[in-house]
Amino acid sequence: MADASQPNGRRFDQLAHKPDEINKFWRNANFFFDRVYQTMGLDPLYRAYLSSPKRVLTVSCPVRMDNGSIQVFTGYRVQHNNARGPFKGGLRFDTEVDRDEVMALAMLQTWKNALVELPYGGAKGGVVCDVKKLSLNEKEALTRRYTAEIMPVIGPFDDIPAPDLGTDSQVMAWMLDTYSMMTGRQALSVVTGKPVALGGSCGREEATGRGVMYVLKRFMEVTQHRSLEGMKIAVQGFGQVGFHASRLLDELGAQVIAISDKFGGIFNENGIDIESAGQYYRENGQLTDYPEGDAISNEELLTCECDVLIPAARENTIDSTIAPHIQAKIVVEAANGPTTPEADQILCEQGVTVLPDILANAGGVTVSYFEWVQGLDNYFWDLDRVRAELQRVMNRAFDTVNAKADESDCDYRTAAYTIAVGRVAEAVRLKGIFP
Ligand code: GLU
Numbered sequence: 001m002a003d004a005s006q007p008n009g010r011r012f013d014q015l016a017h018k019p020d021e022i023n024k025f026w027r028n029a030n031f032f033f034d035r036v037y038q039t040m041g042l043d044p045l046y047r048a049y050l051s052s053p054k055r056v057l058t059v060s061c062p063v064r065m066d067n068g069s070i071q072v073f074t075g076y077r078v079q080h081n082n083a084r085g086p087f088k089g090g091l092r093f094d095t096e097v098d099r100d101e102v103m104a105l106a107m108l109q110t111w112k113n114a115l116v117e118l119p120y121g122g123a124k125g126g127v128v129c130d131v132k133k134l135s136l137n138e139k140e141a142l143t144r145r146y147t148a149e150i151m152p153v154i155g156p157f158d159d160i161p162a163p164d165l166g167t168d169s170q171v172m173a174w175m176l177d178t179y180s181m182m183t184g185r186q187a188l189s190v191v192t193g194k195p196v197a198l199g200g201s202c203g204r205e206e207a208t209g210r211g212v213m214y215v216l217k218r219f220m221e222v223t224q225h226r227s228l229e230g231m232k233i234a235v236q237g238f239g240q241v242g243f244h245a246s247r248l249l250d251e252l253g254a255q256v257i258a259i260s261d262k263f264g265g266i267f268n269e270n271g272i273d274i275e276s277a278g279q280y281y282r283e284n285g286q287l288t289d290y291p292e293g294d295a296i297s298n299e300e301l302l303t304c305e306c307d308v309l310i311p312a313a314r315e316n317t318i319d320s321t322i323a324p325h326i327q328a329k330i331v332v333e334a335a336n337g338p339t340t341p342e343a344d345q346i347l348c349e350q351g352v353t354v355l356p357d358i359l360a361n362a363g364g365v366t367v368s369y370f371e372w373v374q375g376l377d378n379y380f381w382d383l384d385r386v387r388a389e390l391q392r393v394m395n396r397a398f399d400t401v402n403a404k405a406d407e408s409d410c411d412y413r414t415a416a417y418t419i420a421v422g423r424v425a426e427a428v429r430l431k432g433i434f435p
Pocket of ligand 1: 088164193336
């Protein structure tokens with residue numbers, strides 16, 4: 001059917017692919033956007049503008065490997081929308097990266113940044129690689145070459161990368177150094193998630209997990225009038241986000257009864273000692289054979305008997321085959337895009353409350369914003385201030401979404417998207433179309 005908003009062209013997602021080649025995640029991201037766009041009564045003329053990425057950069061990164069061979073890695077930087085400020089979003093090193101995945105993540109980042117009222121647009125980067133198989137030297141060479149390749153589009157007021165799956169503060173340190181060497185000037189705020197010794201913010205590493213905890217805590221207090229004490233929680237994914245979320249929820253008296261990584265997980269109905277599991281994971285690179293619980297599969301984790309399920313791994317883990325078997329009454333999306341639209345519908349029908357990704361996992365980019373501000377000011381905050389400001393931002397975002405959900409009698413994802421898309425649409429409308 002012809003698209004009224006695009007009389008002379010096709011939407012971006014139809015340009016480069018035959019329909020069956022479109023990555024499911026990109027389609028899902030568009031689905032959630034389109035659903036609210038249609039009900040919000042926004043001008044149809046802006047629909048394609050808001051869903052299309054502004055720039056999609058593909059780069060080849062040749063790297064001399066330790067054995068003398070040269071391997072070429074493909075990387076992407078997708079800048080989705082910058083109506084509200086410079087592009088901002090993480091960089092992922094992962095075997096599953098492809099162009100459409102990065103496009104979907106960049107779009108989600110635009111809505112997330114708007115929802116928590118950061119003065120940013122949204123972007124995302126990715127490099128296709130098996131990061132666990134790279135030596136430290138190879139990883140550094142790949143990071144520096146990728147940074148050099150995307151140099152024309154990044155900068156403290158243009159686009160500010162940060163860590164995501166497979167990247168960390170060391171990767172950001174190499175990016176910062178490469179940018180500084182190539183421009184001949186120090187620009188602390190070109191990346192966030194840097195080591196504290198290089199102008200990073202304290203509290204950045206735990207920030208996404210801490211934000212997950214604040215949102216769930218606020219939800220329980222405001223809508224259920226109770227604390228997290230004694231609640232049984234299952235967490236899928238034990239990277240930085242899953243680990244810190246588990247640790248902080250445990251500190252508040254919740255019982256984390258199941259955790260997992262990509263190989264499988266463990267279950268212990270009396271609660272898992274998160275610090276000791278974290279140490280085991282750091283030493284062994286996986287949770288398999290961790291002795292303090294029963295081995296379970298990821299599918300068993302997602303469907304286990306618990307009060308709260310926290311997907312903290314990657315996209316599309318809760319699909320229509322898993323959703324009907326989920327026993328948790330609350331799902332907190334610590335990962336980006338963990339629930340497919342079909343599964344989201346099933347969960348809604350089952351009366352499950354979903355705290356959506358663009359709200360629940362916004363703590364990371366929020367502290368990234370604090371880091372950017374601190375770098376531009378050359379004035380650095382202490383940990384108490386970072387945590388207090390993060391809690392203020394997350395509580396405000398939850399309260400706004402909760403009020404919208406009440407007012408419109410809708411689920412939290414619809415409420416969050418309505419607010420976020422509305423803010424970006426307003427910025428686009430005010431700026432107008434150039435030229
Ligand atoms: N990668 C994180 C996210 O998905 C953080 C992005 C940032 O700090 O810019 O939100």
